[in-house]
Amino acid sequence: MIAFENKPEIGKGIYTTPDVAKILGISYDKANRWIKTYWDGKLSKDFQEHYSWKVDGSRAISFHTLIELFVMGQFSDAGVKPNDVIIAHKELSNAYNSRFPFALREVIDGMRMDPGRKKIFWEKDGAVANLNGSKQLNLHFIKLFLIKLDFDHSNMANKFWPMGKDHSIVIDPERKFGHPILNGRNIYPEIIHGHFKAGDSIQFISYIFEISEKEVKDAIKYCEAA
Structure with a gap:
């Protein structure tokens, strides 16, 4: 049993349920259900502590829980049952x-497929955890995780690129308590999007913020998708 104290800390990110829904592109109800039913409800029993805490009347989670919910979403889209994901998580x-x-990263790198392409499993030093999906999965799908994640020296995810790198x-x-920003800058995409909605052109926004037109378009695309 791995005990830990879960609380908001600078450098670990703070994401409310609406934030999670927006970042991952899922409904509020789904984000809330995953946090309350699976992470707080089922997984927290093994750790003597909830994964979330209360912030202004909402539940909030850390960056690493956000990443785990991202992985949960990928498996859900591929037809893997939530309870199977939770069993694998515990193992x-x-x-x-x-x-x-x-x-x-070791977990992602340890992902394998069986010959029938109906199961996904992890293998590391003889330890195996299986997930049974209703749809076919392949290694290309699994490696898509790496397109959206960076890892630190301890191989824990430390950056998330919601639209890809x-x-x-x-x-x-x-940076900025983990709020989505333009890479290499401290500019919120919502600020860029606000100017665009107000009628400013992409060229004008690029000029006044001293950023590329591609960065402007990325910010707009992110906000409108969310």
């Missing part, structure tokens, strides 16, 4: 001695 928590196994929007828990 991996023990195998890797981590309360955030889905945020570990070929776009400018990044989520870094050590």
